[in-house]
Amino acid sequence: MLPASLLLASIILSLSVAALVAYFRAREARLHRDSVRQRTELDDTIKALGAARDAATEAQQKAESASRAKSMFLANMSHELRTPLNAIIGYSEMLQEDAADMTPGEIAADLKKITGAGKHLLGLINDVLDFSKIEAGRMDLNLxxxxxxxxxxxxxxxxxxxxxxxxxxxxxxxxxxxxxxxxxxxxxxxxxxxxxxxxxxxxxxxxxxxxxxxxxxxxxxxxxxxxxxxxxxxxxxxxxxxxxxxxxxxxxxxxxxxxxxxxxxxxxxxxxxxxxxxxxxxxxxxxxxxxxxxxxxxxxxxxxxxxxxxxxxxxxxxxxxxxxxxxxxxxxxxxxx
Missing domain, CATH: 3.30.565.10 (Histidine kinase-like ATPase, C-terminal domain)
Incomplete structure (x- = not known):
């Protein structure tokens, strides 16, 4: 039989080895879990960055499209507004210059053209104002x-x-x-x-x-x-x-x-x-x-x-x-x- 002291030392050594094995296994498991968690977090981060990039790209494209549309709208509107306005000014100047020599029928015809151009201009302006009111949530209903x-x-x-x-x-x-x-x-x-x-x-x-x-x-x-x-x-x-x-x-x-x-x-x-x-x-x-x-x-x-x-x-x-x-x-x- 082994002396008691050697037996005790052997038991202590076995327990120490078992403890070390358990420690390293636990450490390895923890490192594995941390690695999996970090990999998952990295994957989630990559996905989030990809989604954010796609959203940013889409937002940029929409903004560029909206900018182009509004630029075209402003260019069109400047033409659309000038056309009836020039007609109003032109016919008014003609009436001022030639009114004395014009018959009532001729004057009435030019006045009708001025009225038509004014109504057209008002319609264009009303469209813009109406849409602006709706966008701002300030358009009311009269039910x-x-x-x-x-x-x-x-x-x-x-x-x-x-x-x-x-x-x-x-x-x-x-x-x-x-x-x-x-x-x-x-x-x-x-x-x-x-x-x-x-x-x-x-x-x-x-x-x-x-x-x-x-x-x-x-x-x-x-x-x-x-x-x-x-x-x-x-x-x-x-x-x-x-x-x-x-x-x-x-x-x-x-x-x-x-x-x-x-x-x-x-x-x-x-x-x-x-x-x-x-x-x-x-x-x-x-x-x-x-x-x-x-x-x-x-x-x-x-x-x-x-x-x-x-x-x-x-x-x-x-x-x-x-x-x-x-x-x-x-x-x-x-x-x-």
Missing amino acids: ETVDVATLMRDVEATVAPVVKKQGNQFVVHSEEDVGTMTADPGKVRQVLLNLLSNAGKFTTNGTVTLRAVRTERHGEDFLALSVEDTGVGLSREQFGRLFQAFAQADATTQRDHGGTGLGLALCRRFTLMMGGDIEVESKAGSGSTFTVMLPAKGPAPDSIESAAGDEVDDSEPISFQTRMFQIPLATGKSLHG
């Missing part, structure tokens, strides 16, 4: 009970000459029991006039139809006010920026037809404010249908706020339904805008 059939007759009487200007037939159809809705009649009227004016502008020797029907969406009562034309229709590229503020289809749209590029953006913002949205159906070369969907009972309390500022995603403009069919990839010449 009333609106008789839809009466509204349709009023719109028809106002816009018929514009729609028929290029040899178009103007058809108006309203269901007998279309009834009433709660909305801002001025803004509904403005939306329809804008859509009908666009339809007449981009249609030649065709047909423009204004239709009102009562329908149901998500279990609720809605009014569908549609403007259908047999004009040029939309391409895929044009559709993507249809409701973007300060943007039109392409440079030719502004050159050929004028405008601020805010018309459809305002239409959609007004419709959102009243609790609805706009649907679009288009076939390139065969026309388009813009349908304004409005809740019959009126807008929800937060509708005005949801239509302001950055709350509206114009890159995916149609919240209810968008029906596009047989639309080629090639960009067409014109666009509703």
Whole structure:
């Protein structure tokens, strides 16, 4: 037998070795866990940096696109504002110089031209001011009970000459029991006039139809006010920026037809404010249908706020339904805008 002292020493040595083994194993496990955690944190950091880089790139691209759009808008607006303003100044100077030699009929004709140019200028300025108010959340709604059939007759009487200007037939159809809705009649009227004016502008020797029907969406009562034309229709590229503020289809749209590029953006913002949205159906070369969907009972309390500022995603403009069919990839010449 081993002496007691050697036995004790052997036991102590065994325990020490076991303790050291346990210590190094624990240390190795801790180092492994730390390594895995650090690797995971590094992976998460890399992913976060990648996401941040992608977000920054996307934000930069959007900012550059917005800057280009607004620069083009300002260039277009400077031209659009100068044209009627120069007409007003020119006809006024002519009247001042020649009034004594002009007949009352000639004076009345020039005054009519001055009035027309002034109204056009006012319309351009109103578009900019209206959009600015919506962006700032300061646009108010004047909600009333609106008789839809009466509204349709009023719109028809106002816009018929514009729609028929290029040899178009103007058809108006309203269901007998279309009834009433709660909305801002001025803004509904403005939306329809804008859509009908666009339809007449981009249609030649065709047909423009204004239709009102009562329908149901998500279990609720809605009014569908549609403007259908047999004009040029939309391409895929044009559709993507249809409701973007300060943007039109392409440079030719502004050159050929004028405008601020805010018309459809305002239409959609007004419709959102009243609790609805706009649907679009288009076939390139065969026309388009813009349908304004409005809740019959009126807008929800937060509708005005949801239509302001950055709350509206114009890159995916149609919240209810968008029906596009047989639309080629090639960009067409014109666009509703």
